[in-house]
Amino acid sequence: MSRLLFFTQEAFRALRRNGAPSMAAVVTTIVTVILLGVLIPIFQTTQAKSNEVRDSLEFRVAIYDDATRGEINHLQERLLAIPHVESATLITKAQALNELKQDLGKKKSGELLTQLHSNPLPANFRVKADDASNLEAVRAAVTPPGPNGKPKPISPIVQEVFDRQEDSRKIEQVTSALKIVLTVITALLIVASLMLVGNTIRLSIYTRRREVEVMRLVGATRWFIRWPFMIEGMVVGFFGGLVAILILWLGKLTIVDPLSNSIGFLAAQNDTTLSFPALVAILFAAAVLVSAVGSGVTLRRFLRV
Amino acid sequence: MALRKRKNRKTSDEPQPPRRRKGGAPIIEMRDVTKVYPGGHMALDRVSLAIDRGEFVFLVGPTGCGKSTLIKMLIRELKATEGSVKIAGRDIGAMPEKKIPQLRRNIGTVFQDFKLLPDRTVYDNVAYALQVLGAHRGEIRRQVPQILRLVGLSTKLHSYPDELSGGEQQRVSVARAFVNHPPLLLADEPSGNLDPVTSIGVMQLLYRINKTGTTVVVVTHDREMVDSMRRRVIELYEGRVVRDEISGGYTEESTSELGLRMRAEMGVAPEGQTNGHTSESLF
Numbered sequence: 234m235s236r237l238l239f240f241t242q243e244a245f246r247a248l249r250r251n252g253a254p255s256m257a258a259v260v261t262t263i264v265t266v267i268l269l270g271v272l273i274p275i276f277q278t279t280q281a282k283s284n285e286v287r288d289s290l291e292f293r294v295a296i297y298d299d300a301t302r303g304e305i306n307h308l309q310e311r312l313l314a315i316p317h318v319e320s321a322t323l324i325t326k327a328q329a330l331n332e333l334k335q336d337l338g339k340k341k342s343g344e345l346l347t348q349l350h351s352n353p354l355p356a357n358f359r360v361k362a363d364d365a366s367n368l369e370a371v372r373a374a375v376t377p378p379g380p381n382g383k384p385k386p387i388s389p390i391v392q393e394v395f396d397r398q399e400d401s402r403k404i405e406q407v408t409s410a411l412k413i414v415l416t417v418i419t420a421l422l423i424v425a426s427l428m429l430v431g432n433t434i435r436l437s438i439y440t441r442r443r444e445v446e447v448m449r450l451v452g453a454t455r456w457f458i459r460w461p462f463m464i465e466g467m468v469v470g471f472f473g474g475l476v477a478i479l480i481l482w483l484g485k486l487t488i489v490d491p492l493s494n495s496i497g498f499l500a501a502q503n504d505t506t507l508s509f510p511a512l513v514a515i516l517f518a519a520a521v522l523v524s525a526v527g528s529g530v531t532l533r534r535f536l537r538v
Numbered sequence: 539m540a541l542r543k544r545k546n547r548k549t550s551d552e553p554q555p556p557r558r559r560k561g562g563a564p565i566i567e568m569r570d571v572t573k574v575y576p577g578g579h580m581a582l583d584r585v586s587l588a589i590d591r592g593e594f595v596f597l598v599g600p601t602g603c604g605k606s607t608l609i610k611m612l613i614r615e616l617k618a619t620e621g622s623v624k625i626a627g628r629d630i631g632a633m634p635e636k637k638i639p640q641l642r643r644n645i646g647t648v649f650q651d652f653k654l655l656p657d658r659t660v661y662d663n664v665a666y667a668l669q670v671l672g673a674h675r676g677e678i679r680r681q682v683p684q685i686l687r688l689v690g691l692s693t694k695l696h697s698y699p700d701e702l703s704g705g706e707q708q709r710v711s712v713a714r715a716f717v718n719h720p721p722l723l724l725a726d727e728p729s730g731n732l733d734p735v736t737s738i739g740v741m742q743l744l745y746r747i748n749k750t751g752t753t754v755v756v757v758t759h760d761r762e763m764v765d766s767m768r769r770r771v772i773e774l775y776e777g778r779v780v781r782d783e784i785s786g787g788y789t790e791e792s793t794s795e796l797g798l799r800m801r802a803e804m805g806v807a808p809e810g811q812t813n814g815h816t817s818e819s820l821f
Binding site: 246450455 | 640
């Protein structure tokens with residue numbers, strides 16, 4: 234117990250007497266932790282987003298304008314009877330137009346609609362499969378191959394089966410490319426920041442190598458020399474992590490939270506990714522641990538007898 | 539540890555050649571020790587010597603003759619290429635690294651460049667040697683002021699090394715080396731950076747330490763100093779022992795007698811006229 238007290242006193246003495254290197258170490262930790270604190274959620278969000286795209290796969294069955302109410306109801310029943318179909322929702326012509334308006338935004342659709350004198354969009358069924366992997370099978374069931382080998386829809390009122398799968402594929406390709414790029418960037422930044430922290434520690438120990446040498450010559454054991462350095466590292470990590478997390482928290486409060494109400498991409502972060510407290514805890518523990526272990530390991534070079 | 543034995547051996551009247559005494563191994567025993575540095579430079583060439591407990595020995599020779607190498611070998615900062623180095627009968631070449639701190643705690647070492655910890659006060663520097671041993675606070679509070687009084691630095695407890703003169707720093711270094719009363723004290727050029735008056739002060743201090751039974755080995759190239767101290771002298775030249783002899787007499791003189799005689803012989807002004815506190819405070 235008195236040993237621990239002694240080592241802690243030693244650590245704080247060193248911090249006091251080596252103000253500039255200690256400050257550099259704290260600042261480096263702050264920068265690194267902030268970097269990680271920003272990158273990890275972004276990385277996770279892209280991951281979550283592409284999953285979401287994959288999950289929302291659906292296709293549309295367009296209906297001729299002259300279909301009767303009865304034919305439409307009949308088609309809906311048949312669609313729902315197909316295995317793995319979760320839902321088949323009717324989108325009327327008016328609703329389809331509304332969808333388009335929403336997609337385009339008010340201004341553009343206003344322009345567009347003044348140029349269009351009638352609604353060109355067909356009514357359609359939005360068919361959702363219970364699982365993304367079953368989508369292909371469901372789609373095939375809607376247009377089974379006819380006697381001549383060409384696909385023939387299950388009902389004469391089906392004008393066309395179209396889907397956003399092409400789009401989804403593209404989205405997926407883009408996101409997976411994005412994911413790779415982000416993974417590489419994140420990995421590089423993590424390596425760079427670890428090296429930065431390591432280098433700072435090395436520098437601050439290097440300036441005190443003579444001191445370490447003297448300690449060795451007076452008969453201090455390795456751990457007797459090492460403990461104060463490790464506690465020093467922990468203190469640096471603690472304060473660096475604390476400040477960084479404070480900054481991250483402020484950033485979350487002032488930037489991310491207000492925006493996430495209006496932008497879906499950011500909102501996704503709140504439910505699909507690591508919760509903020511968990512992120513904070515991990516970053517904090519990492520900051521303290523890396524600094525402490527980094528100090529201990531770096532010291533090895535100077536502890537050789 | 540076996541190193542700690544026979545604290546107050548009586549110094550003999552007659553100068554004696556180095557030889558094994560009945561019933562105790564010499565505190566330092568080197569046998570055919572050769573040290574070749576990586577690169578091929580041979581620093582020591584089959585050196586054999588024995589130093590008994592309680593002796594005061596000078597190790598002299600020109601720069602590069604292997605004196606410092608020899609000292610570094612005694613605290614296992616360096617390992618012998620060939621031959622054996624024994625401290626208190628124990629071969630330290632074969633000592634596992636874990637035991638080295640223990641060895642060093644039993645050998646006080648004074649360095650030419652003092653090797654004080656710059657960010658600690660005089661008090662803390664000396665206390666560190668005790669903290670390393672795991673000494674209790676009470677013990678440290680008792681022993682540190684005591685040893686600093688012995689070296690005449692009671693008034694500078696809370697000064698930092700860079701606020702002290704060379705002589706004062708060297709005395710802190712001696713205090714640190716001796717605070718736990720090790721059976722062996724090595725001093726590598728303790729007066730190398732000091733003026734004659736201060737040097738005599740440091741030598742008196744080492745002599746006084748020797749009188750408590752501690753074996754003292756002093757490395758120096760200050761021939762005048764060696765001649766006036768009249769103790770055993772081992773001379774190295776190009777890695778070999780070329781002289782090992784004891785100049786006669788004066789073994790029973792007191793510390794102050796030694797100081798007076800050295801001042802006279804070295805042509806230094808007597809006490810009271812220059813830098814008087816150096817020696818005054820020692821007694």
